[in-house]
Amino acid sequence: MNTGAATIADRSNxxxxxxxxxxxxxxxxxxxxxLFTLDHKRIGVMYLAAILFSFFLGGIFALLVRxxxxxxxxxxxxxxxxxxxxxxxxxIMTFLFIIPGIPAALGNFVLPLLLGAxxxxxxxxxxxxxxxxxxxxxxxxxxxxxxxVDTGWTFYTPYSTTTSGQVVMVTLAVFVLGFSSIFTGIxxxxxxxxxxxxxxxxxxxxxxLWALYATAIIQVLATPVLAITVxxxxxxxxxxxxxxxxxxxxxxxLFQHFFWFYSHPAVYIMILPAMGVISELISTHSRKxxxxxxxxxxxxxxxxxxxxxxxxxxxxxxxxxxxxxVIFSALTFSVSIPSAVKVFNWLATMxxxxxxxxxxxxxxxxxxxxxxxxxxxxxxxxxxxxDVHLHDSYFVVAHxxxxxxxxxVIAFLAGIFHWWPKMFGRLFSxxxxxxxxxxxxxxxxxxxxxxFVMGSKxxxxxxxxxxxxxxxxxxxxxxxxxxxxxxxxxxxxxxLHSLLAGRRAPANPWGSATLEWQAASPPSHHNFDGPVILxxxxxxxxxxxxxxxxxxxxxxxxxxVR
Amino acid sequence: MDNxxxxxxxxxxxxxxxxxxxxxxxxWMPSQASTTAREVDxxxxxxxxxxxVFFALIVGLMTxxxxxxxxxxxxxxxxxxxxxxxxxxxxxxxxxxxxxxxLFIVGFKSYMNMVTPPRGAxxxxxxxxxxxxxxxxxxxxxxxxxxxxxxxxxxxxxTSEDVIHSLWIPAFRVxxxxxxxxxxxxxxxxxxxxxxxxxxxxxxxxxxxDMLTTVTVHxxxxxxxWLEAASNLFDTLPPAEAGALLARxxxxxxxxxxxxxxxxxxxxxxxxxxxxATRDGKQLLADENYIRRSIVDPMAELVAGYDPVMPTYxxxxxxxxxxxxxxxxxxxxxxxGGDAELETAAPAEPGVPTEVR
Numbered sequence: 001m002n003t004g005a006a007t008i009a010d011r012s013n014x015x016x017x018x019x020x021x022x023x024x025x026x027x028x029x030x031x032x033x034x035l036f037t038l039d040h041k042r043i044g045v046m047y048l049a050a051i052l053f054s055f056f057l058g059g060i061f062a063l064l065v066r067x068x069x070x071x072x073x074x075x076x077x078x079x080x081x082x083x084x085x086x087x088x089x090x091x092i093m094t095f096l097f098i099i100p101g102i103p104a105a106l107g108n109f110v111l112p113l114l115l116g117a118x119x120x121x122x123x124x125x126x127x128x129x130x131x132x133x134x135x136x137x138x139x140x141x142x143x144x145x146x147x148x149v150d151t152g153w154t155f156y157t158p159y160s161t162t163t164s165g166q167v168v169m170v171t172l173a174v175f176v177l178g179f180s181s182i183f184t185g186i187x188x189x190x191x192x193x194x195x196x197x198x199x200x201x202x203x204x205x206x207x208x209l210w211a212l213y214a215t216a217i218i219q220v221l222a223t224p225v226l227a228i229t230v231x232x233x234x235x236x237x238x239x240x241x242x243x244x245x246x247x248x249x250x251x252x253x254l255f256q257h258f259f260w261f262y263s264h265p266a267v268y269i270m271i272l273p274a275m276g277v278i279s280e281l282i283s284t285h286s287r288k289x290x291x292x293x294x295x296x297x298x299x300x301x302x303x304x305x306x307x308x309x310x311x312x313x314x315x316x317x318x319x320x321x322x323x324x325x326v327i328f329s330a331l332t333f334s335v336s337i338p339s340a341v342k343v344f345n346w347l348a349t350m351x352x353x354x355x356x357x358x359x360x361x362x363x364x365x366x367x368x369x370x371x372x373x374x375x376x377x378x379x380x381x382x383x384x385x386x387d388v389h390l391h392d393s394y395f396v397v398a399h400x401x402x403x404x405x406x407x408x409v410i411a412f413l414a415g416i417f418h419w420w421p422k423m424f425g426r427l428f429s430x431x432x433x434x435x436x437x438x439x440x441x442x443x444x445x446x447x448x449x450x451x452f453v454m455g456s457k458x459x460x461x462x463x464x465x466x467x468x469x470x471x472x473x474x475x476x477x478x479x480x481x482x483x484x485x486x487x488x489x490x491x492x493x494x495x496l497h498s499l500l501a502g503r504r505a506p507a508n509p510w511g512s513a514t515l516e517w518q519a520a521s522p523p524s525h526h527n528f529d530g531p532v533i534l535x536x537x538x539x540x541x542x543x544x545x546x547x548x549x550x551x552x553x554x555x556x557x558x559x560x561v562r
Numbered sequence: 563m564d565n566x567x568x569x570x571x572x573x574x575x576x577x578x579x580x581x582x583x584x585x586x587x588x589x590w591m592p593s594q595a596s597t598t599a600r601e602v603d604x605x606x607x608x609x610x611x612x613x614x615v616f617f618a619l620i621v622g623l624m625t626x627x628x629x630x631x632x633x634x635x636x637x638x639x640x641x642x643x644x645x646x647x648x649x650x651x652x653x654x655x656x657x658x659x660x661x662x663x664x665l666f667i668v669g670f671k672s673y674m675n676m677v678t679p680p681r682g683a684x685x686x687x688x689x690x691x692x693x694x695x696x697x698x699x700x701x702x703x704x705x706x707x708x709x710x711x712x713x714x715x716x717x718x719x720x721t722s723e724d725v726i727h728s729l730w731i732p733a734f735r736v737x738x739x740x741x742x743x744x745x746x747x748x749x750x751x752x753x754x755x756x757x758x759x760x761x762x763x764x765x766x767x768x769x770x771x772d773m774l775t776t777v778t779v780h781x782x783x784x785x786x787x788w789l790e791a792a793s794n795l796f797d798t799l800p801p802a803e804a805g806a807l808l809a810r811x812x813x814x815x816x817x818x819x820x821x822x823x824x825x826x827x828x829x830x831x832x833x834x835x836x837x838x839a840t841r842d843g844k845q846l847l848a849d850e851n852y853i854r855r856s857i858v859d860p861m862a863e864l865v866a867g868y869d870p871v872m873p874t875y876x877x878x879x880x881x882x883x884x885x886x887x888x889x890x891x892x893x894x895x896x897x898x899g900g901d902a903e904l905e906t907a908a909p910a911e912p913g914v915p916t917e918v919r
Contacts, residue, residue: 079768152765158742159725159766246743252726253741287633288640292651317728318739319746322677326670333662340658341651347623348650352643354633365624372620376613379662383669385605388676389735392728392763456590456606458732460763463771467759538645545637 023425023522038123039525043130044109045423048416050130050137051105054096055409057141059485061089066447066481069474072465079464083150084165086462090153091170095177096137098408099266102273103219104133104184106415107212109423111188112195113516113523114206116532121191129183136177143169152462154263155230157244157255161237168237171230178223181269185219188212199534203297206514206537207290210297211276214304218265218272222308226262229255253318260311268307270404272300274411275342278364281418282346284512285361286353289538292345299338306335313382317391325384332382339375343368358510359433359494363414366441370406374399377452395455398448406444413440413491420495421505425522428498436494439487446480506551511543518554595754595779596734601672603735608668612661676736679749683715690720690727690740690762693769702811703793708760708777710752711785717749728764731777739764752779796882805890808883812875820894827872828865834888835897839866853888 024041034042064085068075077085108126112119120126143149143166151160151167160167192213196205233255235241242248244255283290290296312320312328346368355361377399380386390396421427454473459466466474508517514537519528533554535542543552587593590610594600631641686708687698697708710716720729720740727740731750738748762773780788791797795804809815809830817826818833828838834853838846841864846852855862857879860872892898 079771083765083768083770150767156726156765162725163767246741252743286631286640287638288643289645291644292646294646295651295655317737319741319744322674326673329669329673330666333666336662337655337658341655343620344654345651347620347627348647350624350627350631352641353627353631354638354640355628355631356633357628365628368624369621372617376617379609379613379665380606383605383609383665385602385669385672385676386609387669388673388737389602389606389732391737392730453590457587458592458730458759458761460730460761462765465771467774540639547636 022524023520024525025424025522027525036127038119038127040108040112040119040123040126041423041523041527043126044105044107046130047100047108047133048105048423050133051097051101054092054137055101058089058092058097059488061085061092063481063485065089066478068464069466070478071474072468072471080150082464083152083462084148087149087152088144091149091174092140094153094266095174096140098270098404099181100133100177100184101270101408101412102277102415103188103212103215103269104129104180106277106412106419107188107215107273108184110208110419110516111191111212113422113519113527114209114514114537115191115195115200116197116515116518116528116534117191117195118527120187121194122187125183125187129180129187132176132183133180136173136180139169139173139176143173154259155233155255156259157233157236157250157252158246160233161245168234171233175227175230178227181219182223185216185223188216189220192216197532197534203294204536205297207279207293207296207300208273208276208514210300211272211279214300215269215272217304218269218307222262222265222269225258226266229258229262232258253315253320256315256318257311260314261308264311264314265304265307267404268303270408272303274367274408275300277411277415277418278346278367279342280512280514281360281364281414282349283538284418284510284514285358285364286350286355287511287540288349288353289536289540290345291348291351292341293538295341296345299341302338303335306331306338310335313387316384316387329382329384329387333379336375336378336382343372343375357434359428359430359437360414360418360510362434362437363410363417366437367407367410367414369441370402370410370444373449374402374404374406377402390456392461393455394451394459394461397461398451398455401448401451406448410440410444413437416495418510419516420498421509422516422519422521422523424499425505425520426498426502427505427509428494428502432490432494432497436487436490439490440484441487443480443482443484443487447477447484448480450474450476450480503550506546506549508543508552509550511540511545511552513537513539513543517552592732593754593758594733594735595756595758596731596736596750596752598672598676598750599733599735601675605665605668605672609665612665676748679717679747680715683717683749684711685717685719686710688718688720688729688740689723690729690766690773691723692725692767693762693773695729695760695762695773695775699789699793701789701793703789705792707775709785709788709792710777710779712752712755712779712782715749715751717747720746720748725766726764727762727766727773730761730763731758732761733758734777737763752777755779755781796886801886801889802893803890805883805886805888806893808879808886809890812879814887817872827868830891830894832895832897834891834895836895838863840864841866850888853891854884857884857887 024039034046037043064077065082068077068082068085108120146166146169149165149167149170150163151165155167155171192209232243236243236245236248236250240248242250244250244252246252279290279296310328310332312324313332316325316328377395380390381396381399417428417433450473454470457470459470459473505521507519507521513535515532515534518532542554544555546553591603591606594603685700689696689698694706695708696704696706698704718729718738720738721744722740722742724742726742728737729740729748730737734750734752736748736750738746740746757776757778760775760777762770766773795807799807815830819825819829820831822829822831833848836848838848838852840846844863846863852863858874858876860874861870864870
């Protein structure tokens with residue numbers, strides 16, 4: 001293995017070998033070069049900035065909600081403002097942050113690189129997706145400035161058709177954002193089908209690509225249903241056409257079916273790419289081949305398929321027929337199997353690995369812990385007898401946040417830290433990165449574990465005030481949210497500091513075997529300067545540590561063998 | 563010995579007075595007060611312990627691997643290990659499948675009990691509205707707090723006046739959405755007398771968090787007493803208002819209009835104090851005694867121009883209720899109030915028609 005002492009670090013891909021250190025970030029300047037770029041990397045970076053801004057905005061509303069709930073009754077706002085705050089927290093986090101989060105920001109950046117390609121198949125559609133996202137975001141922010149909405153992010157009828165506020169503006173923003181999501185999905189499907197390099201069969205793809213592919217299928221098939229649903233809602237509100245309002249001859253529960261037919265698959269739009277990120281990270285930072293590659297790949301597709309069959313579990317106590325309820329309960333359990341399989345595969349990957357607690361890995365381990373709780377508490381909600389009691393309580397709020405924040409957001413942070421050196425060519429402080437991760441982990445558990453307890457003890461969700469026996473749980477939760485916020489600010493500080501004062505990143509700081517690490521950090525405008533050597537994405541034997549480079553390099557021997 | 567004796571005496575009240583055996587709330591669950599609650603909690607704790615075992619396994623293995631297989635030097639490589647194992651992978655797919663099927667069946671069985679009300683359940687109608695609850699009992703009484711008998715199945719038939727609400731009684735482990743334009747049903751059998759929270763748990767606007775009330779489980783035999791006392795409107799309302807409610811509840815206003823329009827019977831408007839022509843040609847003053855007689859023996863003095871169709875209310879109505887209805891009719895009449903002649907004209911001898919002078 002080490003017979004070829006010479007390395008290929010000094011090939012043109014290495015940072016030193018590039019002409020004048022030119023890369024995709026500095027190859028052109030001026031706002032037009034960003035706003036109208038067709039470069040998937042720049043679009044990914046713009047998406048990342050916009051999405052992190054949305055995360056910040058949604059987080060502000062989360063802190064307002066938690067602060068109001070630190071004591072019963074009026075703390076910092078009245079009931080009407082509280083209802084608007086939790087609605088905006090939910091709507092911003094869902095539609096502006098977490099749905100586009102991993103696919104549009106990280107996915108856009110890494111997908112073509114993982115394929116060894118120059119760009120996505122449809123770069124103009126990619127740019128259109130970002131522009132449409134920006135329009136949708138502006139509409140959503142305008143709706144907030146014009147007074148906001150108080151419907152909850154789920155827009156249940158007939159409340160949403162009868163309340164005052166900017167319901168039409170917000171739902172139209174959701175409609176517009178849906179197209180952005182569909183465009184990204186179409187692009188990813190076409191790119192993965194048509195742009196895999198010769199020799200990369202479906203089962204030689206990195207698992208991140210399987211995850212993004214499964215996600216894209218859901219985006220393309222489910223999002224149109226949401227679009228039609230919100231249009232029907234607008235038609236009822238503006239034109240008085242009775243679809244959902246019983247006073248007009250409609251059926252309010254029909255809205256819930258339509259809404260969840262999209263929005264349940266949508267949670268897999270969120271979690272599937274997160275699982276893809278974790279598959280890459282666990283293998284890389286353990287320096288060990290992923291265990292059960294095919295099982296993980298198939299489980300992504302299985303989750304995408306099952307995700308369309310379980311929406312009815314949101315209506316277990318809505319009055320839908322007991323037969324439908326029983327069938328949906330059975331189908332809901334099916335999703336737990338592929339999710340469990342993935343977790344076991346990640347654990348088996350770590351077995352006998354060479355595990356290093358680099359910041360991305362700390363987040364990945366945090367993901368397994370939190371997603372474990374999120375997944376297992378799903379069993380209580382899939383089981384009919386217990387769901388009746390727990391439905392619409394804080395138990396559901398906690399379960400949702402353990403999967404969506406403890407799962408998706410933690411994986412998103414893991415992915416940002418993992419690909420940060422590739423994106424911006426800088427290394428961050430591992431020590432402070434890990435401190436931030438631990439603070440986020442501790443704050444998160446304090447915030448949301450207490451919500452499980454108060455939920456099962458009888459605390460309904462979306463309550464402005466509450467009986468005094470729940471005060472201790474609410475206080476723990478609120479203090480936890482402050483700690484969580486501190487952790488996130490530390491994480492943000494670590495990344496910003498790296499941009500200003502971080503050490504230059506080598507091409508491959510973690511020793512990953514996927515193709516993006518063969519590009520320079522940051523990559524040039526065309527991604528790869530030299531020929532891409534196609535390797536097994538999880539074979540680490542050809543990568544050796546180079547003390548001078550402070551990164552991993554592929555042995556020349558390996559190149560010869562290929 | 564001492565300990566056992568102590569425990570026995572501790573149990574004594576629970577054995578002698580089962581309703582005192584308030585099952586205390588646990589770390590996870592509120593106290594159990596219905597037959598469903600026991601069943602649900604068994605399932606809850608089954609899932610709970612399965613989850614604890616799986617979680618301990620996952621996090622335990624993860625922690626062990628991180629410690630045991632820590633990379634000490636940057637160039638350390640992983641130890642050789644298989645990249646997949648069919649038997650292992652089938653095992654860890656099969657175990658979650660078995661657990662899922664088990665949980666589905668357990669949850670399904672309890673759920674079917676929860677959605678199948680037994681025959682002869684005591685039925686209470688529930689109306690949700692922004693932002694309070696109305697509970698209507700079989701005798702027509704309406705309250706804002708729910709009252710139920712102990713050890714008897716109670717069926718709630720629920721609908722909403724406006725947006726979707728959801729009725730949740732945590733101590734009973736019962737929940738069902740209250741949807742406008744349709745009737746949803748749920749049932750429970752409370753086994754422990756006491757007062758428990760009842761909440762709305764579907765977001766319904768500014769007053770959502772205020773839409774909470776209580777459910778009171780009455781000890782054996784006390785529910786009927788409560789209902790009788792509570793339905794006695796005269797304790798809480800002025801007689802005229804109570805009479806108005808009774809006139810609606812007893813069905814009087816179906817035939818006797820309260821707006822002066824014609825109907826099957828004479829209108830209630832301006833009836834009191836007026837002069838009534840009977841079929842047999844008498845002219846009667848419609849005073850208290852006339853009204854009382856018309857209620858308990860409607861055929862005695864039939865008013866000209868109307869069919870003899872009114873049923874007797876003798877035995878179905880109490881004297882106090884008749885007084886209330888009379889007060890209501892007075893409130894509808896311009897002949898009432900300040901008419902000293904009328905007040906004093908009534909002869910002392912009851913039961914004899916008063917001829918108009």
